[in-house]
Structure formats: structure tokens, C-alpha cells
Amino acid sequence: MHITILPNRKQLELTGRRRAADVLRELGFLPGTAMVIRGNELVPEGHMLEADDVVEIRSVISGGAP
Amino acid sequence: MKCTRCRAAAEVHLRQHNSAFCRTCFVFYFQRQVERAIDKERMFTRDEAVLVAVSGGKDSLALWDVLITLGHQTTGLHLSLGIGDYSDQSTAKTVAFAQARGLPLITVPLADDGLAVPEIARLTRRPACSACGTMKRHYFDRLAIDRGFPVVATGHNLDDEAARLLGNVLHWQMEHLTRQRPVLEPTHDRFVRKVKPLFRCSEYEAAVYAFFRGIDYIVDECPNAAGATQLLYKDMLNRLEAASPGSKLTFVQEFLHKAQPALTPATVAPPQTCERCGMPSYAALCGFCRLVRETDAKRERRQAAGRA
Numbered sequence: 001m002h003i004t005i006l007p008n009r010k011q012l013e014l015t016g017r018r019r020a021a022d023v024l025r026e027l028g029f030l031p032g033t034a035m036v037i038r039g040n041e042l043v044p045e046g047h048m049l050e051a052d053d054v055v056e057i058r059s060v061i062s063g064g065a066p
Numbered sequence: 067m068k069c070t071r072c073r074a075a076a077e078v079h080l081r082q083h084n085s086a087f088c089r090t091c092f093v094f095y096f097q098r099q100v101e102r103a104i105d106k107e108r109m110f111t112r113d114e115a116v117l118v119a120v121s122g123g124k125d126s127l128a129l130w131d132v133l134i135t136l137g138h139q140t141t142g143l144h145l146s147l148g149i150g151d152y153s154d155q156s157t158a159k160t161v162a163f164a165q166a167r168g169l170p171l172i173t174v175p176l177a178d179d180g181l182a183v184p185e186i187a188r189l190t191r192r193p194a195c196s197a198c199g200t201m202k203r204h205y206f207d208r209l210a211i212d213r214g215f216p217v218v219a220t221g222h223n224l225d226d227e228a229a230r231l232l233g234n235v236l237h238w239q240m241e242h243l244t245r246q247r248p249v250l251e252p253t254h255d256r257f258v259r260k261v262k263p264l265f266r267c268s269e270y271e272a273a274v275y276a277f278f279r280g281i282d283y284i285v286d287e288c289p290n291a292a293g294a295t296q297l298l299y300k301d302m303l304n305r306l307e308a309a310s311p312g313s314k315l316t317f318v319q320e321f322l323h324k325a326q327p328a329l330t331p332a333t334v335a336p337p338q339t340c341e342r343c344g345m346p347s348y349a350a351l352c353g354f355c356r357l358v359r360e361t362d363a364k365r366e367r368r369q370a371a372g373r374a
Contacts, residue, residue, distance in 0.1 A: 007285045007286045007287055008284050019354065029327060030301075030304045030305060030307075031079035031081065031304075031307075031308045032081065032268065032270045032304065032307060032308070033269075033270065033304055035270075035273055035274060035277060038247075039275070041077070042077045042078055042089075042274060042277060042278070044067055044076060044077060044078060044079050044086070044299030045079060046079065053285050058273070058277075058285060060124070060269045060270050061225070061269060061300055061301075061304075062124075062125070062269065062287060062288075062291070062295070063125060063287060063292070063294040063296055063297040063300075
């Protein structure tokens with residue numbers, strides 16, 4: 001699966017099907033600190049991502065004032 | 067996983083509430099959370115016009131979206147901080163949000179007043195975030211009072227409040243602890259009420275709301291935020307939250323309910339009036355005017371040195 005991580009725009013490829021929570025953990029995200037987005041869909045952490053998915057991992061943590 | 071509310075397929079799981087929601091029900095849940103915060107904390111009424119401080123980020127735009135959905139009268143206030151492409155994008159997204167919804171928006175380009183944050187930081191050698199915070203507070207207060215708004219709402223969320231609370235506790239900033247609350251009543255007739263309607267909503271929930279509502283917000287981080295202490299505190303709190311969901315909300319709520327009432331605010335004389343701008347001040351000049359005076363003086367010295 002092709003993954004783009006925001007905001008730093010890093011791109012990487014992961015092989016095989018994986019649970020969204022496992023992908024987040026592997027990439028160093030704590031639970032509740034990033035959204036897993038596939039197309040226009042938010043993927044819950046317990047759901048599977050397929051090998052040919054195009055996914056955006058969008059960090060939700062901001063350091064600046066809102 | 068099924069939606070807690072309607073049993074349709076859930077799209078988001080909120081561990082801290084042991085709940086899952088489909089898109090429609092999550093939007094409803096989030097709006098209700100904000101509405102309850104406004105009502106329970108008596109932040110403002112439907113008759114009061116709210117000045118919403120909007121940065122172009124997910125929290126402030128989500129807040130503005132909720133407020134207009136709930137039927138409140140709002141005007142946005144956006145300060146363009148002059149931080150290169152980051153500020154250009156932030157302003158563009160804020161303007162686009164307001165235009166698409168026909169909302170009134172006041173935009174203040176700080177560079178037009180010679181106060182772009184990078185230049186201020188360079189001239190005064192102060193941390194950029196310190197200068198930025200001073201200027202934001204000044205413009206929020208001044209524009210609100212000059213244009214007749216009784217209240218300013220900001221998009222500070224639960225993670226922001228928990229991180230700030232952690233910092234205040236770690237350093238035992240007692241005066242800050244007595245003043246950390248979701249509603250700040252004015253202490254001078256040139257101040258207005260300041261409120262944080264998202265204070266019970268996590269950063270994740272605000273992001274999901276913005277995503278579900280199709281809000282185009284700036285995802286990039288402010289370049290000055292790198293290494294900020296607040297990010298360290300947020301990371302610590304998120305590790306705690308991962309092990310014990312609900313910890314952040316408990317930390318903030320129980321502080322407000324149990325600890326803060328037991329704190330005795332220091333007796334402080336009410337602020338006087340700044341000689342230069344007329345806003346409240348604890349010295350002859352307010353913090354903003356001291357910053358402007360220092361900036362102008364250093365700019366003049368540099369120009370003089372360049373001519374010599």
C-alpha cells in the first residue's frame with residue numbers, strides 16, 4: 001500500500017494487508033494522534049488496509065495556537 | 067464496529083468515551099459537545115455577537131463551522147502573521163472558508179503594520195512564539211472592543227488545555243492556575259470575555275469533525291512550532307491517554323471542578339490604561355506597545371547604521 005504522511009509529506013510503501021492500528025504503531029503514531037484516510041473515508045483503527053490501498057496518515061497534533 | 071447511536075457502520079472510534087460513531091452521528095455528537103460547553107459554562111447567548119479568532123487551522127475553522135451551524139452570530143478575525151508561505155496558505159484557507167459560507171471576516175496583515183512575526187523575532191531577539199502571543203492577545207482584545215463584540219472565542223481544544231495545565235502544574239505557576247478556565251471574564255472595561263468552546267473536545271475529535279465536514283484547513287505546522295515545549299507535554303499526555311483512555315479529560319475537568327476552586331487568587335490591582343494605545347496595562351505601556359517601541363527603536367538603529 002502507498003502511504004503519504006502529513007504534514008511532513010513523507011511517502012512510503014508497505015507490503016501486504018495490515019490493520020490501520022498496526023500501521024500507525026509501525027510508523028510511530030500513538031492512538032488518537034493521526035487520522036487514517038483512504039479516499040474520502042476515515043478508516044477506524046480496527047479496520048484492515050489492503051495491499052493496493054492509497055492511504056494518507058494525517059497527524060492531528062499541532063504545536064501552534066489555534 | 068457499529069455506531070453507538072444509530073447502529074450503522076462506524077467510521078470513528080472514541081476510546082475515551084467507549085463509543086463509535088458513523089459520520090452523521092459523529093458530527094451531531096461533536097456539535098452537541100460544543101453546544102453543551104457553551105451552555106454549561108455560560109459562554110455566550112444567541113443574542114451576543116461572537117468574534118471568532120480563526121487561524122486557518124482545523125480547530126478554529128471547526129469551531130466556526132459549529133457556531134454557525136448552531137445559529138450563533140459570528141464574525142471571524144484572522145491575523146496574517148507574515149510567516150512566509152505558511153501564513154499565505156493559512157490566510158487563503160480562512161478567506162476561502164468564509165467566502166464559501168458568506169461569513170464576515172476581518173483580516174489583519176501584521177506585515178502592513180511592520181509587525182510580521184519573523185521580523186519582530188529577528189529585531190528583538192525574542193522567541194517568535196512569545197511575540198506572536200503578545201500580538202494576538204492585543205489584536206483580539208482591541209478589535210473586539212473597538213467593534214463592539216462582547217466575546218472572543220478561540221479554538222483551544224482539550225489537548226491544548228491539558229498541555230497547558232500540565233506545564234502550569236510542573237512549574238507550579240499558581241497565578242496561571244487560578245486563571246486557567248474555559249471562560250475568562252474581563253478585568254477592565256477595555257477587555258471582553260474570552261471563551262474556549264472546544265475545551266472538552268480532543269484534537270483528534272476536532273480533526274475528524276473538520277474532515278467529515280469537508281473543511282479545507284492548513285495541515286502544515288507553523289515553522290516556529292518545532293521543538294515547542296507544548297508538543298512535549300502533548301506527547302506525554304497522549305502516552306498516558308493510550309494507556310488509560312479518558313485521562314486528559316479527567317485531568318482538565320477535575321482540575322476545574324475540584325482543584326481550582328481551592329486555589330486563592332493573588333490580590334492583584336486591576337490593570338490601568340496603556341499611555342500609547344489605551345488598552346489595559348500593568349505598566350505605563352502594555353506588552354504590545356513595549357514590543358512595538360522596541361521594534362521601532364531597533365529598526366531605526368539598523369537603518370542609521372546602514373546609512374553611516
